[in-house]
Amino acid sequence: MGLMPRPSAVITHLEPGDLRRDEPVLPRVARLLRPYRSKIALVLVAVVAAATLQSLVPFLTRAVFDNALFPLDGGPPRLHLLAWLVAGMCAIPVATALIGIGQNWLTSTVGNSAMADLRGDLFEHLQKMELAFFTATKTGAIQSRLANDVAGVRTVLTDTATTIVQNTVTVSAAFVSMVVLSWQLTILTLVVMPLFVLLQLRVGRRRQRLARRTQESLSEMTAITEEALSVSGILLAKVFNRSESEVARYREANRRQTRLQVEQAMTGRTFFAVVQVFFAITPALIYLVAGWIVTGALPAGADSLTAGTLVAFTTLQSRLQMPLLQLMRVSLDVQTSLALFRRIFEYLDLEPAITERPGAVALDPDRVRGRVELRDVRFRYPEPRALSGTTNRDRFGESGVRIEAEPESEAGTGTGTGTGWALDDISLVVEPGQLAAIVGPSGSGKTTATYLVPRFYDVTEGAVLIDGHDVRDLTLSSLADAVGMVTQEPYLFHGTIRDNIAYARPGASADQIEQAARDANIHDRIMSFPEGYETITGERGYRLSGGEKQRLAIARVLLKDPAILILDEATSALDNETERLVQEALERATRSRTTIAIAHRLSTIQSADVIFGLEDGRLVEHGTHVELLRSGGLYKRLYDEQFSRTPAGAPWCDPRRADVPL
Structure with a gap:
């Protein structure tokens, strides 16, 4: 018999069956995006460009009031200057919209490609697993991780990273602009933000736990569907007159899934309601504090607080609300998605028990x-x-x-x-x-x-x-x-x-x-x-x-x-x-x-x-x-x-x- 040398399979340093639980999830997610570095760089350029353009709008607004409509020197309105300022204010949304179209195409391409890579890697890895793994694991549970779990992280891979960068740049630019306009009013706007951050972390941890339980419940439903609605399952149920019990089993799993979905959807709603109320009433508080400053009740530099400054500041403050809310929501989504990534990585981290020796x-x-x-x-x-929630048990x-x-x-x-x-x-x-x-x-x-x-x-x-x-x-x-x-x-x-x-x-x-x-x-x-x-x-x-x-x-x-x-x-x-x-x-x-x-x-x-x-x-x-x-x-x-x-x-x-x- 002839033997032909061939390169051996790549085997990690881990023993079969070990899980790399010590490696943080986020660096591994970042590695998924590594093949698309050039496109991601273009996305970042687009995000910074759009945020920079948007940050110019409040200053143009201040110039409209203080230099064109109601000049501070008391002169008549300057219509020529007003036309140029208005033209600039109109051009900025057009430019940002065009940038946004390109940015969305890039992020969609990167995210969906990374998700396809993840799904393909997971399928390839499962093909390498030993027979014993599949005799001990529900087929529906495996299908659920390939379909539901990977689909559950779609938003993180397609939109979330861009949303975080975009809103971070927007918030940073808005914050700098607000400080330039009035540092006193900026302090009032941001005074309760640390409290919101702490509350958000607590809500995020709860949603992460709920996300894992929800996906495990969904895996169970998928497994029941695969078992009961396969040809063999239908035949078995009809032969033993167990159709009603199979329906009852599915309905119970369905009710549990519904309860978890509702609980997950409602978690954090009170928190966001409080945040929205705060942002809604902040302009009124701004006007009140501005009145105290103008009348001298607050010795905070009344000469620098013009009508244009006040309008520009409240415009910035309203623009700041949406990015901050999105950042908070995205942060919760990321924490929720981390639970799904961990479930996916649990499979990827299982080393096949049957492997090729070096030099095979x-x-x-x-x-x-x-x-x-x-x-x-x-x-x-x-x-x-x-893994948890995947065993065949008595089935x-x-x-x-x-x-x-x-x-x-x-x-x-x-x-x-x-x-x-x-x-x-x-x-x-x-x-x-x-x-x-x-x-x-x-x-x-x-x-x-x-x-x-x-x-x-x-x-x-x-x-x-x-x-x-x-x-x-x-x-x-x-x-x-x-x-x-x-x-x-x-x-x-x-x-x-x-x-x-x-x-x-x-x-x-x-x-x-x-x-x-x-x-x-x-x-x-x-x-x-x-x-x-x-x-x-x-x-x-x-x-x-x-x-x-x-x-x-x-x-x-x-x-x-x-x-x-x-x-x-x-x-x-x-x-x-x-x-x-x-x-x-x-x-x-x-x-x-x-x-x-x-x-x-x-x-x-x-x-x-x-x-x-x-x-x-x-x-x-x-x-x-x-x-x-x-x-x-x-x-x-x-x-x-x-x-x-x-x-x-x-x-x-x-x-x-x-x-x-x-």
């Missing part, structure tokens, strides 16, 4: 012999790594379908040796080209053993080897190319039959797809459909029969053409005629490749080169069909139990056949 090598697909060895293997399922697995590996994942609960091991001291070898079968009672570790070969899980002790190489030393991509699998319940996505088969090799030609279908005994059936290979399979392939789905899955793996094939009870629950078709397809699939088959129906594996018997996570026997019948162990017991329940006259399982010694 790639299997040469043309030189893989297919020798599989489990050497002194012991395996215990790791603790599930599901079914994905779409209401029980996952075979799940019962074995609970150490000490009817699986393994009773000591917590799902597999205990397993050593076996499957030679290249052999058909090896694994049999045993439910929960004996059959599926677990096969899941170790493609590294769906890593062994706790010992090693799994392909052609003498530890699978942990191989690149994940080359390992996936070398191993194919047909499961008991194959997954078909909602698409055409052609697309479902071609999923194994996207670049396959129509002739290659058709040949794979012929080898899988499904071509004639496909051509009997009105739309042939363009027939839509439906959600999870529900428009097809079980045998049709199984043969499509076989066609898919035949198109992939792996060196090692794993069959996980691929002919269970099929009628005799369909089983015959599937069995013929499997016989073609197993030619010239190493095959490991898990079977409860022992009739399907009697011709296997070697049969391994597992019980309570231990390998208790191995040999051929005839040898194991003679030995009188586990296989003989399973054989007798199965065929004693079979109706008389079934030739494929008659224990009195000439080739079966009793």
